[in-house]
Amino acid sequence: xNLLFLGTSAGVPTKxxxxxxxxxxxxxxxxxxxxxxxxxxxxxxxxTKLSFHSLKAILITHVHGDHCYGLPGILASAAMGGRxxxxxxxxxxxxxxxxxxxFEATQLCLPFELxxxxxxELPSVEFTNMLVATFGLSHGVASYAYAFTERKVxxxxxxxxxxxxxVPRGPLWGQLKQGFDIxxxxxxxxxxxxxxxxxxxxxxxxxxxxxxxxxxxxxxxxAQVLVHEATYTQEMAGKAGExxxxxxxxxxxxxxxxxxxxxxxxxxxxxxxxxSGATPSIEGFRAEAQSVYSGRLYLARDFLEFTLDKxxxxxxxxxx
Amino acid sequence: xNLLFLGTSAGVPTKxxxxxxxxxxxxxxxxxxxxxxxxxxxxxxxxTKLSFHSLKAILITHVHGDHCYGLPGILASAAMGGRxxxxxxxxxxxxxxxxxxxFEATQLCLPFELxxxxxxELPSVEFTNMLVATFGLSHGVASYAYAFTERKVxxxxxxxxxxxxxVPRGPLWGQLKQGFDIxxxxxxxxxxxxxxxxxxxxxxxxxxxxxxxxxxxxxxxxAQVLVHEATYTQEMAGKAGExxxxxxxxxxxxxxxxxxxxxxxxxxxxxxxxxSGATPSIEGFRAEAQSVYSGRLYLARDFLEFTLDKxxxxxxxxxx
Numbered sequence: 001x002n003l004l005f006l007g008t009s010a011g012v013p014t015k016x017x018x019x020x021x022x023x024x025x026x027x028x029x030x031x032x033x034x035x036x037x038x039x040x041x042x043x044x045x046x047x048t049k050l051s052f053h054s055l056k057a058i059l060i061t062h063v064h065g066d067h068c069y070g071l072p073g074i075l076a077s078a079a080m081g082g083r084x085x086x087x088x089x090x091x092x093x094x095x096x097x098x099x100x101x102x103f104e105a106t107q108l109c110l111p112f113e114l115x116x117x118x119x120x121e122l123p124s125v126e127f128t129n130m131l132v133a134t135f136g137l138s139h140g141v142a143s144y145a146y147a148f149t150e151r152k153v154x155x156x157x158x159x160x161x162x163x164x165x166x167v168p169r170g171p172l173w174g175q176l177k178q179g180f181d182i183x184x185x186x187x188x189x190x191x192x193x194x195x196x197x198x199x200x201x202x203x204x205x206x207x208x209x210x211x212x213x214x215x216x217x218x219x220x221x222x223a224q225v226l227v228h229e230a231t232y233t234q235e236m237a238g239k240a241g242e243x244x245x246x247x248x249x250x251x252x253x254x255x256x257x258x259x260x261x262x263x264x265x266x267x268x269x270x271x272x273x274x275x276s277g278a279t280p281s282i283e284g285f286r287a288e289a290q291s292v293y294s295g296r297l298y299l300a301r302d303f304l305e306f307t308l309d310k311x312x313x314x315x316x317x318x319x320x
Numbered sequence: 321x322n323l324l325f326l327g328t329s330a331g332v333p334t335k336x337x338x339x340x341x342x343x344x345x346x347x348x349x350x351x352x353x354x355x356x357x358x359x360x361x362x363x364x365x366x367x368t369k370l371s372f373h374s375l376k377a378i379l380i381t382h383v384h385g386d387h388c389y390g391l392p393g394i395l396a397s398a399a400m401g402g403r404x405x406x407x408x409x410x411x412x413x414x415x416x417x418x419x420x421x422x423f424e425a426t427q428l429c430l431p432f433e434l435x436x437x438x439x440x441e442l443p444s445v446e447f448t449n450m451l452v453a454t455f456g457l458s459h460g461v462a463s464y465a466y467a468f469t470e471r472k473v474x475x476x477x478x479x480x481x482x483x484x485x486x487v488p489r490g491p492l493w494g495q496l497k498q499g500f501d502i503x504x505x506x507x508x509x510x511x512x513x514x515x516x517x518x519x520x521x522x523x524x525x526x527x528x529x530x531x532x533x534x535x536x537x538x539x540x541x542x543a544q545v546l547v548h549e550a551t552y553t554q555e556m557a558g559k560a561g562e563x564x565x566x567x568x569x570x571x572x573x574x575x576x577x578x579x580x581x582x583x584x585x586x587x588x589x590x591x592x593x594x595x596s597g598a599t600p601s602i603e604g605f606r607a608e609a610q611s612v613y614s615g616r617l618y619l620a621r622d623f624l625e626f627t628l629d630k631x632x633x634x635x636x637x638x639x640x
Contacts, residue, residue: 042359046334073386098422105383
């Protein structure tokens, strides 16, 4: 599984950081998911190897423009690029209404179906290779985190338990092994109840804007990586008097409290220039978070890519 | 007056060309007008000296996404940048409805007023230094051209005619001299009827998508510059079977027929790479247009800037 940051600025784009967009790529094949789609996300995609044809879903964390104003354009470009396959959109209800108004006002008729799933109902969404769970956050508007768990896990069937339950050897066993729940004699059998899991599946949590990281306790169970906004440092948060966002220390304290192995901070206020020599320095975020967090800490920047390998090891992908 | 191209691609952005956005700067001060605002226009502005504080108006030629999807983001960024002054938007009615739906869905509350002028009524809009006239074009949806004429012209009052008319010497004379029409004894007196104009005012026509350049005959009277889309070459237009856009030869023939001194072609299909060595080459547009046009021909590219001086001379601004 790879994480590729397409935009890491809060509110407005800067010369070096676009507004929010995060690509999560499946470990096999070219399938990918886009979390948030600020204006210009499609322009960023042009500078990567990602293709609109292999995009599985777009998930929007909340309705603020710096997280969704790129949505009409990316859909229009996918259409002009010849996409025919249905596309899943997981987003708050307001996004659906807005897209419909946009299609009508700008006479955009997509040649592919949009399968809209309402985030407000905190859905669990099953893709072929990925399970996505939704968790509520705290922001001025409804905001969500999406937890991506790989479905095809490294596991052996618990044959003894299956025989005892009377499940016949065959396709049902295969489905359970691949991580799919099955229905058997009117009962739902959960895949994970019939598997010896050798290694925990890869799991990445990507959160939207959020003033209360502690709301992510359940989402982060068995996650190797949390991506969370840190719009401010603690000092700047105090001065800004802003209540809808987190600051670096607050997020790091939460990550430490749940023993999260990897934390990526992003969505930095545009007041913080990219270069480490500038004032106020982006490195202030690192120092503040590291003072309370003993896991591996990363500060996102545009086009920074990470890989999470099978054994749960997370690292930056070197520039090619 | 300066023209700065912020986006010159048709339909979708490419790595080297953004979708449509054209800045027209007043000859004095920092005031500027934005014609069309495709997605990512605000990102392009970041790489220029233009400021959202000195933006006088945004004029949208038609509702297609590649001409307007950057509008919500640029307004949000102007707001976050502290703009308080009212902003004029000249656009088809659909844009007003879409902006209202966008503001509601994404909870965007602007700290400045939008003064919406409906392009469908073919308005003449008076700004302090500029007169903008609207002309209808031919496209799949209602599409418009905007003709920008400088108001402060190099002129002398026709004193004899004013005295004959009985207009008292004073502020009314001043207004007429500055290019403003006045009301006198229940009658509208047109400024240009009471002036000896030494040099024709600078005039630039910027057209939206348009399959029939000849519709611009009236708009181009006394214009020094026409900016018009040439999405295709003639050969490509035939293959594409597309009927809403122009091709290079067609626009150039029109420009020749009205003896237009300067023609800038833009809005090129993304099939044409920027580099002159590539195939199909953008230079095909030049050859095709030059075969029928004897004026000065320019092919736009992103960040190309032109200046139109007082004497009507139009030229590229050298890169700094």
